[in-house]
Amino acid sequence: xxxxxxxxxxxxxxxxxxxxxxxxxxxxxxxxxxxxxxxxxxxxxxxxxxxxxxxxxxxxxxxxxxxxxxxxxxxxxxxxxxxxxxxxxxxxxxxxxxxxxxxxxxxxxxxxxxxxxxxxxxxxxxxxxxxxxxxxxxxxxxxxxxxxxxxxxxx
Amino acid sequence: xxxxxxxxxxxxxxxxxxxxxxxxxxxxxxxxxxxxxxxxxxxxxxxxxxxxxxxxxxxxxxxxxxxxxxxxxxxxxxxxxxxxxxxxxxxxxxxxxxxxxxxxxxxxxxxxxxxxxxxxxxxxxxxxxxxxxxxxxxxxxxxxxxxxxxxxxxxxxxxxxxxxxxxxxxxxxxxxxxxxxxxxxxxxxxxxxxxxxxxxxxxxxxxxxxxxxxxxxxxxxxxxxxxxxxxxxxxxxxxxxxxxxxxxxxxxxxxxxxxxxxxxxxxxxxxxxxxxxxxxxxxxxxxxxxxxxxxxxxxxxxxxxxxxxxxxxxxxxxxxxxxxxxxxxxxxxxxxxxxxxxxxxxxxxxxxxxxxxxxxxxxxxxxxxxxxxxxxxxxxxxxxxxxxxxxxxxxxxxxxxxxxxxxxxxxxxxxxxxxxxxxxxxxxxxxxxxxxxxxxxxxxxxxxxxxxxxxxxxxxxxxxxxxxxxxxxxxxxxxxxxxxxxxxxxxxxxxxxxxxxxxxxxxxxxxxxxxxxxxxxxxxxxxxxxxxxxxxxxxxxxxxxxxxxxxxxxxxxxxxxxxxxxxxxxxxxxxxxxxxxxxxxxxxxxxxxxxxxxxxxxxxxxxxxxxxxxxxxxxxxxxxxxxxxxxxxxxxxxxxxxxxxxxxxxxxxxxxxxxxxxxxxxxxxxxxxxxxxxxxxxxxxxxxxxxxxxxxxxxxxxxxxxxxxxxxxxxxxxxxxxxxxxxxxxxxxxxxxx
Numbered sequence: 001x002x003x004x005x006x007x008x009x010x011x012x013x014x015x016x017x018x019x020x021x022x023x024x025x026x027x028x029x030x031x032x033x034x035x036x037x038x039x040x041x042x043x044x045x046x047x048x049x050x051x052x053x054x055x056x057x058x059x060x061x062x063x064x065x066x067x068x069x070x071x072x073x074x075x076x077x078x079x080x081x082x083x084x085x086x087x088x089x090x091x092x093x094x095x096x097x098x099x100x101x102x103x104x105x106x107x108x109x110x111x112x113x114x115x116x117x118x119x120x121x122x123x124x125x126x127x128x129x130x131x132x133x134x135x136x137x138x139x140x141x142x143x144x145x146x147x148x149x150x151x152x153x154x155x
Numbered sequence: 156x157x158x159x160x161x162x163x164x165x166x167x168x169x170x171x172x173x174x175x176x177x178x179x180x181x182x183x184x185x186x187x188x189x190x191x192x193x194x195x196x197x198x199x200x201x202x203x204x205x206x207x208x209x210x211x212x213x214x215x216x217x218x219x220x221x222x223x224x225x226x227x228x229x230x231x232x233x234x235x236x237x238x239x240x241x242x243x244x245x246x247x248x249x250x251x252x253x254x255x256x257x258x259x260x261x262x263x264x265x266x267x268x269x270x271x272x273x274x275x276x277x278x279x280x281x282x283x284x285x286x287x288x289x290x291x292x293x294x295x296x297x298x299x300x301x302x303x304x305x306x307x308x309x310x311x312x313x314x315x316x317x318x319x320x321x322x323x324x325x326x327x328x329x330x331x332x333x334x335x336x337x338x339x340x341x342x343x344x345x346x347x348x349x350x351x352x353x354x355x356x357x358x359x360x361x362x363x364x365x366x367x368x369x370x371x372x373x374x375x376x377x378x379x380x381x382x383x384x385x386x387x388x389x390x391x392x393x394x395x396x397x398x399x400x401x402x403x404x405x406x407x408x409x410x411x412x413x414x415x416x417x418x419x420x421x422x423x424x425x426x427x428x429x430x431x432x433x434x435x436x437x438x439x440x441x442x443x444x445x446x447x448x449x450x451x452x453x454x455x456x457x458x459x460x461x462x463x464x465x466x467x468x469x470x471x472x473x474x475x476x477x478x479x480x481x482x483x484x485x486x487x488x489x490x491x492x493x494x495x496x497x498x499x500x501x502x503x504x505x506x507x508x509x510x511x512x513x514x515x516x517x518x519x520x521x522x523x524x525x526x527x528x529x530x531x532x533x534x535x536x537x538x539x540x541x542x543x544x545x546x547x548x549x550x551x552x553x554x555x556x557x558x559x560x561x562x563x564x565x566x567x568x569x570x571x572x573x574x575x576x577x578x579x580x581x582x583x584x585x586x587x588x589x590x591x592x593x594x595x596x597x598x599x600x601x602x603x604x605x606x607x608x609x610x611x612x613x614x615x616x617x618x619x620x621x622x623x624x625x626x627x628x629x630x631x632x633x634x635x636x637x638x639x640x641x642x643x644x645x646x647x648x649x650x651x652x653x654x655x656x657x658x659x660x661x662x663x664x665x666x667x668x669x670x671x672x673x674x675x676x677x678x679x680x681x682x683x684x685x686x687x688x689x690x691x692x693x694x695x696x697x698x699x700x701x702x703x704x705x706x707x708x709x710x711x712x713x714x715x716x717x718x719x720x721x722x723x724x725x726x727x728x729x730x731x732x733x734x735x736x737x738x739x740x741x742x743x744x745x746x747x748x749x750x751x752x753x754x755x756x757x758x759x760x761x762x763x764x765x766x767x768x769x770x771x772x773x774x775x776x777x778x779x780x781x782x783x784x785x786x787x788x789x790x791x792x793x794x795x796x797x798x799x800x801x802x803x804x805x806x807x808x809x810x811x812x813x814x815x816x817x818x819x820x821x822x823x824x825x826x827x828x829x830x831x832x833x834x835x836x837x838x839x840x841x842x843x844x845x846x847x848x849x850x851x852x853x854x855x856x857x858x859x860x861x862x863x864x865x866x867x868x869x870x871x872x873x874x875x876x877x878x879x880x881x882x883x884x885x886x887x888x889x890x891x892x893x
Contacts (some may be wrong), residue, residue, distance in 0.1 A: 028870045035782040035873065043782050051775045086848070087775035089870050147624055 005148035008127045016153045019136070024129055025064050029092030048133055049092045055126040058084045062119055077115060078107045084122070119128070177231055180224045189222025209263050216256045219249035232576075294446045300328035301450055305457045314465045321458050322352045325433065329447055332400055332437060335390055337430040339364065339409070346430055351390060362386050368404075373428050378405040378448040387432050400435030401443050405455045407431055409462060418583060430591045431455060499558075507555055514551065518542045557705055567611040567712055573740045574608045574662070578639060589591060589627050594635055596623075601640035605660065609737030612711045619664060621702045622730045626668035633669025633727065640665075642733055660735050661715070669727040678719055710734055762789040762880060766807045770800040770825070771814040772845070776869065780846065783876050797825050805828060806838035810883065815845045815854075816869070823861040830862050842883050846871065 019025050036043040058080045065076045085100035099122045106114030140150055191214040198210060226242045271279035302326040308317050322334045328698050333353055345361040346369065362369075368385045381388060383399035406428040433451060435441050496568070521541040529537060582598050589596050619637075626635045642663035710717040713734040720727035767789045771777035774795075781791045794800045804811060811829065815822040826843050833840030845866040858866045865879055 027872075031870065031872050032779065032782070035779075035786045037786065040782065040785065047775065047778050047782065050778055054773075054775050082816065083773050086773045086814075086869070089848075090773070090776040090779040092870070 005143065006147050007144045008139060008146060009148060009151045012136070012143060013151055013153050015136060015139065019132060023094050024132060026091065026092050026094040032092060045137065047091060051087050051093070052126065052130050054087050055084065055096070055130075058087075059119065059123055059126070062115075066116055066119060069112070070113075072112060074107050074110050074111075078104065081107055091124070093129055096122060096129065099125055173231060177228060180227045184221045184225040184228070187217050187224060189674065190217050209259060212256050212259055214251065216249070216252040219245060220253050223249050289547045290545070297328060297446060297450050300324070301453055304328065304454060308454075308457055308461045308466075312465050312468045314462060314469075317458065317461045317465060318350050321431075321454060322350055325451070326453060329433065329435075329450070330431050331435060333390055333434040335387075335432045337362070337432070339427055339429065346387070348390075349429075369430065372404045372430060373406050376406065376452070378403045378451045380443060381432075383434070387430060388434060390434075398438050398440070400437045400439060400441065402432060403443055403448065403451060404430055404432045405451050407455045407462075408459045418606075428636075431458075433806075459883045503555060503558060510551055511548075514544060514548050518548065522800070527665060553702075553705060557708070567614065569609055569611055569737075571607055571609050572612040573606055574604060574736075575606050575610065577616055578619070578637070581616060581623060582637070584620065585623050585627055589635065592627065592630070594627060594630055594633065596635045596637065598625075598638065599639075600637045603641055604639055604662075605641075605736075605738050608662075609739045610713065610734070610816075611709075615713075615734065615736075618706045618709050618732065618734075621706045622664075622666050622732070625702065626666050626670065626730070630668045630670030630727075635666065635668045638665040638667075639663070659735055659737050659755045662736050663731065663733045665729055665731045667727065667729040672724045672726045673719065673721040674724055674729050675721060678721065706732075762884075763883075765789040765809055765813060765880075766792070767810045768792050768794065768800065768804055768808045769812045770794045770797070771812075772796065773814065773816075776814065776846075780871065783871060783873060784812075786873065787877060787880065797821060800825055801828055801832070804832070804841065806833070806836065806841075808841045810842045810844060812844050812846055812867075814847075814869075815858075816848045823863075825858060826861040826863050844879065845884070 032044050032047060040046075061082045064078050065073045065080075081104045082125055084107065085097060088097040088100055099118060102120035103115060103122060106118055143150055194210060194214060198207075223242070223245045226238065226245050229238045230242060262392065303548055307320045307324055311317055311320070318336055322336060325331065331352070333351065335348060335352070336350040338349040339345070340347050340361065348360040348365050366386065368381050369387065372379045372381065375548055381402050381404045383389075384403045385402075387404065388402045407430070409427040409429055431451075435443065498817060509621050521537055521544060524537050525534070525541065578598055578600060582596055585596060603877075623635070623637060640663050642661045679732045710732050713736075715732060715734035717730070717732035719728055719730050735843065765786055765788070768775060769780050769784065769791055771780060771793075772795055777793055777795065781793055784791045794803050800811070800813065813825060826845075829840060829843065842864045843862065845863050846869050847856075847858075847866055848856050848869055855866060865883060867875065867879060
């Protein structure tokens with residue numbers, strides 16, 4: 001007999017595993033989860049939220065920089081991308097990090113088209129990740145409300 | 156004279172004559188009448204009388220004669236016609252009967268005569284039967300004698316008694332003058348006089364066995380009459396007796412144990428006979444009767460059987476004595492062996508201590524000598540000394556271990572230890588050699604392998620080290636893989652049932668190498684002591700060949716099994732062993748065992764309250780790093796710029812983490828400025844750790860040149876952070892490998 005809690009837990013587990021398998025998250029995210037305990041129960045949420053805010057800010061910076069067609073401040077783009085890369089690797093956003101690396105290369109080679117393209121992809125990517133993590137957190141909330149325990153997922 | 160019808164008797168003149176006739180007739184009649192009566196009376200009395208008819212006839216005849224004579228009495232005087240008629244009738248009848256009787260008697264009288272002869276014959280027969288009965292009685296008596304004799308003979312198992320009794324009894328039963336027994340000598344060529352009944356015989360009186368008379372006797376199983384003058388019978392002192400009594404000789408088969416074959420029981424074929432000679436008394440004119448001869452034959456057979464029984468008994472007594480002797484000897488040997496083992500153990504125990512002490516002195520002092528200033532020559536010599544003494548020490552240990560193992564006096568020293576750590580340690584020890592030989596070693600630990608186990612750690616390490624060492628030794632190229640897993644019930648050896656009990660499990664370790672391989676025929680020899688396969692490659696690798704033997708014994712002590720599989724020469728081989736280990740609850744006793752480089756530190760330990768400073772421009776990484784350090788119990792201050800860092804840093808901060816991801820050297824210069832700041836003060840400066848996106852050589856050089864104490868690769872995992880903090884803060888403890 002599948003109780004609601006068990007169902008939710010299974011859903012949660014499957015979803016988490018799929019995120020890893022699809023390359024959205026990597027080991028660093030697992031490390032983050034390790035740091036979450038009674039003392040800092042919302043640690044992951046905090047970090048992730050901050051990351052998405054950071055993403056927004058940095059991407060808009062870069063977009064603005066790239067908008068100045070003809071007079072693009074690649075240094076600024078470079079430093080922003082560097083920041084973004086650092087943030088994404090700290091959080092474990094694998095795809096975002098990968099795209100950042102590509103963007104960095106484009107930036108270093110001052111490839112305007114490439115940069116624009118990459119930036120777009122980064123934007124899409126971070127938004128997708130944000131939505132997915134939101135779903136994950138919702139699932140967690142549901143489980144907690146139903147009185148269950150959030151299962152530990154070993155990848 | 157007138158002729159009248161009446162017959163007038165002549166009653167005349169001679170009245171006297173008439174009177175006598177008259178009286179005679181009368182008496183005749185009486186007699187004639189009384190004879191049948193007598194006959195009837197006596198016949199009635201006797202039971203048997205075959206001729207009644209004759210009797211009746213005879214009776215009738217007599218009665219009629221009597222009647223005639225009686226009637227005659229009336230005819231003396233004048234008598235009437237009737238009387239004359241009767242007289243005539245009587246006479247006629249008498250005539251008839253007498254004729255009939257006469258005719259009858261012709262038949263009967265020869266019969267009666269033959270009865271007589273038959274009677275005589277029967278009398279003779281009865282006399283004969285009497286005689287024969289006498290004979291039978293005699294025979295029966297002799298039979299009784301034989302039984303008694305046999306009983307006497309068989310009642311003893313002593314050879315001499317048997318033979319003596321035989322002669323005595325025979326002599327008595329048959330009333331013999333002399334009775335003698337000739338036995339064949341050891342050579343079988345002569346018969347020696349062994350026993351006599353009455354006369355003393357000269358010692359060593361022998362006759363050759365090939366005499367014709369002896370051959371004759373030996374040729375048949377019957378008793379044979381022989382001449383009293385033959386050499387075997389010439390025993391009595393010649394004392395002028397006329398007629399020497401008859402002599403009979405019979406063979407007595409001497410049976411060996413091997414002659415008792417059931418299949419040819421009737422013919423007991425044997426080559427050796429003794430001769431029994433029996434002599435009847437002289438001058439007695441006695442003859443040997445058949446029954447006496449039979450008696451002698453029977454006795455001879457019985458004697459043969461009794462002698463064989465005696466021989467069997469002698470044999471079994473001898474065997475028993477032999478066994479007892481052997482028992483005593485074995486007992487003595489066992490006690491000697493025990494004494495020897497005890498002596499050896501004592502010797503080993505003493506030598507163990509005595510040998511190790513000087514050994515240690517040599518090794519220690521040689522090592523110390525190595526540390527001093529030496530010329531190259533001297534260094535070479537000292538190295539050789541050290542190498543040799545190490546070898547010697549190892550050999551000593553191996554030999555001592557092996558001898559204790561063989562006694563069964565070696566005990567496992569059980570303790571709790573970390574299995575995973577053990578494997579890693581072994582690999583660390585072997586890695587240098589493997590790297591030199593360019594052999595990559597891989598370690599695969601099964602995920603369900605328990606971490607903390609109970610067992611003899613030192614010996615298990617010895618086993619694994621030996622096997623992996625062998626793999627490395629005998630491989631010239633390729634790779635080596637070590638796999639450890641928990642084994643289930645289907646093991647290789649069919650008679651080795653693996654039953655994982657509650658708190659135990661069987662660890663299986665497989666070491667596969669791609670080296671020289673082993674000939675399948677050599678595999679059984681590998682585990683014997685001191686044996687090494689004679690391939691060129693192995694001879695150069697040294698070692699005493701004891702390693703695998705010791706390993707096998709340790710494995711057996713751990714209730715396990717070890718074996719080697721190989722596909723042949725040049726195809727590498729896999730060494731596999733199972734051992735039984737106990738599962739322990741995760742306890743912290745493991746701290747003391749093994750080689751801890753860094754003891755496992757639980758969360759709230761030395762880092763509690765540790766003040767650290769984190770400088771990172773990136774908000775997210777800053778937050779993550781802070782989370783890490785908070786998780787470890789530190790008190791974290793966060794700054795986001797170099798200036799802020801300089802401002803905030805104080806002596807209370809023990810560690811400063813600075814992000815150096817940005818290209819350029821600005822961040823590094825912080826380190827210099829912090830150095831400056833603290834050299835002026837008296838306090839200890841905080842440790843400086845860089846968090847960088849890469850840890851390549853240039854980064855490391857930069858860090859070192861700017862005076863940083865360490866560099867961490869971002870993103871930092873919890874374990875890494877922990878390790879680094881411990882390294883930085885605990886005093887460095889380095890244990891050398893075993």
